[in-house]
Amino acid sequence: MPPQVWVRNPEILMRAMAVGREMGYSRFLVQATGVTQKAVLLDSGFQEVDRLHVLFRRSTLNLPKVPESAGSARLQRASSLHVDEVIRVDNACFEPFWAMNPLALSEAVAATPRSRFRVMTVGDSDVLAGYAIFGLGGGEGYLQRIAVDPHWQGRGFATRLIVDGLRWAKRWRTRRVGVNTQQRNENALRLYLKLGFELQAEGISIFEPAPS
Numbered sequence: 682m683p684p685q686v687w688v689r690n691p692e693i694l695m696r697a698m699a700v701g702r703e704m705g706y707s708r709f710l711v712q713a714t715g716v717t718q719k720a721v722l723l724d725s726g727f728q729e730v731d732r733l734h735v736l737f738r739r740s741t742l743n744l745p746k747v748p749e750s751a752g753s754a755r756l757q758r759a760s761s762l763h764v765d766e767v768i769r770v771d772n773a774c775f776e777p778f779w780a781m782n783p784l785a786l787s788e789a790v791a792a793t794p795r796s797r798f799r800v801m802t803v804g805d806s807d808v809l810a811g812y813a814i815f816g817l818g819g820g821e822g823y824l825q826r827i828a829v830d831p832h833w834q835g836r837g838f839a840t841r842l843i844v845d846g847l848r849w850a851k852r853w854r855t856r857r858v859g860v861n862t863q864q865r866n867e868n869a870l871r872l873y874l875k876l877g878f879e880l881q882a883e884g885i886s887i888f889e890p891a892p893s
């Protein structure tokens with residue numbers, strides 16, 4: 682729901698959550714930027730549970746170089762056959778609060794009008810080393826999700842996955858590509874800055890209803 686709607690009338694959030702509960706959802710998260718949105722949520726009984734950096738990379742920049750160590754990995758289009766492996770890698774990489782289940786995965790892929798979902802394997806194995814989901818909408822690209830299995834980190838695999846998505850976003854003539862990352866995720870921040878993403882002044886706060 683767009684913030685303009687609930688900033689004027691936060692009661693709408695309560696109604697939306699009531700409908701969600703009827704549909705079987707048990708957890709509700711709301712994104713906020715700027716002091717007004719945050720103040721409205723705090724006044725309405727929400728609490729901040731996380732903070733995200735927002736970064737953008739201009740598409741006029743040249744594509745970053747991929748390290749040779751990532752050259753032998755295989756990139757392929759993700760299919761339904763990969764879902765279990767993607768969830769395994771995802772759960773090995775993210776804390777439970779942010780880890781995805783198959784429903785969240787399909788929502789991430791469907792979140793934008795166009796998306797590119799690629800998985801990475803090594804040698805002849807079907808075991809996934811990593812995956813990335815990029816999206817496209819409103820003339821901008823988004824890196825929705827990326828994870829590399831801890832066993833395969835530090836070899837340039839994330840760089841290769843991101844360069845693939847940046848090339849795709851360039852082909853679609855996007856102005857820029859955005860990504861969000863938890864403020865405490867220093868490895869991801871270093872990766873994005875190295876690849877030419879620029880940190881934006883304003884981040885995103887994540888809120889959920891405070892326990893009553």
Ligand SMILES: CC(C)(COP(=O)(O)OP(=O)(O)OC[C@H]1O[C@@H](n2cnc3c(N)ncnc32)[C@H](O)[C@@H]1OP(=O)(O)O)[C@@H](O)C(=O)NCCC(=O)NCCS
Nearest residue numbers: 774827828829834835836837838839840862868869871872
């Ligand atoms: C972040 C992540 C995707 C990086 O994957 P990776 O394949 O190891 O990344 P690369 O090998 O391509 O690293 C490229 C750059 O990222 C930074 N980086 C990545 N991992 C790092 C680490 N453990 N320590 C310090 N810098 C790191 C470095 O700048 C590195 O460049 P360098 O090797 O020249 O120092 C991986 O650590 C991961 O899956 N983490 C958990 C999930 C996650 O945080 N996803 C992003 C959420 S927004």
